[in-house]
Amino acid sequence: MTIGFTVDPEVMEYFGHKAISTNTTAIMELVKNSRDANATKIHIQFIGVGTKNPMIKIEDNGDGMNLNDIKNKWMVIGTKSRRVDKKTRSGKAVWGEMGIGRFACSKLGKHLKMITVKKNQKDQIDMAFDWTKFKNTKEKSAEDVMFSDPIITRPNPTPQHGVTLEIYELNSKWTASDINDLKDDVGVMLADESDGNLSVVIGKDDATKSFAKLRDHVLDNAPYKLRAKFDGQNLTVNIFNFWGSKKWEPQDVHGYYEKSKTGPFEFEVWNFPRGQGKKPETYQEKYYEGRIGRERLEKFIKKNYNVMLYRDGIWFKPYGNTYDWLGLDTDRVQSSRKLGTKNFYGILRVTKEKNPEIKQTSNRESIMRNEAFEELEKMTRDILDILAKKIYEWTKEEKIKDAKAAGGSGDLEEDRSQMLTNLKNLIRTIPKTKDKQYAIKILDSVTKNVKEQVGKMEESIVDKEILDEGVNNVAMIGIAASHMSREVGTSLTNNMETVREAEGIMNSVDRAKPIPDEVWERSEEMVESLAMNQQKMKYFMQFVGTLGRHVADAHGKNYKPHQVLIWDCVDTVQDGLEQYTKNTDITIERFVTAGPSNLKVKINRIDIECILTMLCLNSIESLKRVKENRKKKITIEIGHSNHNLFINVTDNGIGIPERKRKKIFDPFEFGHDVKNDDAHGHGLGLYFVKEVISQNYPDGKIDAAYPAHGVKMQIVLPNVKRVAS
Structure with missing residues (x-):
């Protein structure tokens, strides 16, 4: 007695629905079959998409089949024909391997009508397949599931040969977007075959040729x-x-x-x-x-x-x-x-x-x-x-050339060290006051923090060269000027925010699995952000020059307050912010709430410019992310009463979440969730404002109010004398 295997009918469903996981893979299995049958043109049509009875029609001009081919090849599961005939007529290796690609039809739809004409023969054969029979049958073996006899039509009504597959009762809903994605996928799938004579047309577009034309031009x-x-x-x-x-x-x-x-x-x-x-x-x-x-x-x-x-x-x-x-x-x-x-x-x-x-x-x-x-x-x-x-x-050579062109030695480490030395020398020109001690303290503490952050960034995100030279250069210049200029502070704090987000991303990634595409897309965006900050270096250098002039002025006046026309300060800030507001619908309005319109006070001008610039830049970043259709504006209100200078900067931007409001003046704290792409704010901006006030105006105050939209920053600087205009 001998015993043999039988195949349960539902195994056939596995070949179609489970062994082939996607519709694109199913389509490509049928394309492979056509190409292996020496087809040079394959036409895929989606007919009636969006109606109750859509259909997929796949036609080729390959060798086609006669009745004998259908019985001994098409109807044989795991046929060895492709393992025996390993080359197409043109001498290329066949793509099919296992002899089960035809079950891709059952992945796409429940019913199939096959029309075929053998090359050099006149008979057209029509045959129908109901794939649900394998699931809804009482038969114990797949071999016992029968299909209707092929219908033979004589003669062939057209001189063409090949196979046409018409697939009905589709298992998936196809949209125009799905079909466009299929075109892209087929173009990529066959990109290395595109220089041959195979053409796959989907709808009216030749997916192989259109992709190849773009690819060849780009790669050349x-x-x-x-x-x-x-x-x-x-x-x-x-x-x-x-x-x-x-x-x-x-x-x-x-x-x-x-x-x-x-x-x-x-x-x-x-x-x-x-x-x-x-x-x-x-x-x-x-x-x-x-x-x-x-x-x-x-x-x-x-x-x-x-x-x-x-x-x-x-x-x-x-x-x-x-x-x-x-x-x-x-x-x-x-x-x-x-x-x-x-x-x-x-x-x-x-x-x-x-x-x-x-x-x-x-x-x-x-x-x-x-x-x-x-x-x-x-x-x-x-x-x-x-x-x-x-x-x-090559990149290092380019950077050395750039460094030399900018007046450096060409040694990037040496240039960075020299920059830091120059900044320290600049600070030493400040008289021995608490202001000098404060500047040195800021320089030392932030430098240490930046170096630690750069070390972490090198281990965690994308581009060491940009981090090393971009962040360090920006930071070294920004540190000396950061308590005076929001322009410079923004670049440093933007990079710090990027670091924090990057660390969060890398801590959340499961490295045992493929890293999601959106993570690397965001990583590229972060690298671009760092590079853009580096690009602003020329603009920052102007502020370093301004800083030097202010230091010299302070030295000549023993760092005493001097007469300042408030609106001159505001004009300077608005001119500096023009690059951020141009090509936007953001407007800046200004008012005097108390005192004369040409208010003049005795104060250190750089303090006012620093405060206004930092607060306005925060507001601009917030307003850029407003999605509602409303007028976007920043209002600067300045007043003077009882020896107190009042500064209010209000915007109608996206605001700050309530849970974040208590920490917005702390260093390296953000006024938003770092994963929220629509959020705004940086980890140091408001901290710098607070430090300017606390160091130079010990009894000064800064508070935040929250109107229906946006934020209102309220500052009081005491003991500021008004000068008669």
Whole structure:
């Protein structure tokens, strides 16, 4: 007696609904079948989308099938035809492997009508499939589930050959957005096949050709390029720098690969270094605008990044884009000199013939982990490290050139040390008063804090070079002027806020899982923010000059208050804020609440300008985030009575949450939740205002009131004498 296996009918549902997890994968399985049948054109149509009875129609001009093919191939589960016929007629490796791709039809819909004509034959065969039969049957074996006999029509009404699949009672609701996403996915899937003769048209758009045209134009103009080739024993790497030698240069490869289990492969990488803050005036952005078009570049790199693994010309989804299969982003957290997934676009090409051990899992959604695949991962990371090292060297050379052009020595560490020394010398010119002691105290304490923060940032977020030079440079200048100028303080405090948010992000990430795409998108935004702060250095330097003049004035007058026309101070502040309010609908109004309109008092002018600038910048940031359609304004009210100077700065912005209000004057405390993209405020601005008041006006006060919209900051400076106008 012998016993054999039988297959339960519901196993067939597994092949369609569970083994194929997404609609895109299902569509691609059917595209694979058509291409393996020597089709050169595949037309996918979504008919009646938005109606009660939508349909998916997939037509190809492949070899088609006759009755014998249907019985012995189509109706045979796990047919070995593709394992026997390993090449298409054009000599390319077939894409199908397991002989179950036809069950993708059941993933897409409950009913299928197949129309096929064999090449060089006249018979048209129509056949219907009801996939629900496998679920709603009393039969004990899948082989006992029968379908109606094929209908043979003679002669073929058209001279065309191939297969047409009409899928009804769809399992998913397709929208216009879904169809557009499918076009993008198919374009990416077949990107490495786009130079062949295969055309996949979805609706009226050729998904393969339109993507290929964009991709080729962008990649041809990449400033940095890498080509690597592994022949099974030896690895060669060449790198091209358009902004450097403009020729392919061989690289030293340090690695032993002669006994590798991985077969031959090819690897290409394209890198697009951006200008600071993506400012149009930088030479990088000018290059992209002239060669590619910045909008076109953004469109491409938004969806195409990371190492894309292609096997025999088709993307091995999901290896690439959002899936960090090489752990690059995790490595970049540990060392910012490495490349993260969004720093480049790469294509890694393997073949089934030369890499037979690199295999799909049964669900077609991943690769079996084995020694061959793990060695492929390692070699790919090694190659990327070679490119990252070269990019670091080129970037460092550019920064040294920039430093020398700005009058520095070219030694970045030396330039930073000299900057700090200069600032300390500047502070020493202040007479030996509590003000000098206060300035030195601020310099020492904030410098220490910044250095600690920079150390943490280097370990936790994206770009060490920007952090080292951007934050340190901005901080070193900002520290000396921060208690006098909100302009400078803003850059420092913006970076501190970014640090705190970055630390929160990294503490919340589960490093055992792929890092979510939105986390890295936010990380890029934070790096851009730091770079933009660095870009403001020229503007900050003007304030350092102003600081020097005020120090000299203070020294000449023994740091005594002098006569100041209040509206002159306000004018200076408004002029400085113009770069923040232009191209917005924010207005600044000003009133005198008590005293003459041309109010003149005896005070240190820099104190008034510092207070007004810091408070107004807070208000501007708040108003920029107002979503309601209302007039956005800042009101400055100044008055004088009984030797007291009153300053009120009111805005109708988004305000400060009640739970945050008690700590808004504390250092490094925020007036909002750092995860709230619509929030505003910085960790030091109001602290600086409070310190200016407490150090120079011991009996002075600052309080906050909260109208229906926004915040009202109320300041009282005592013992300020009014001067007759």
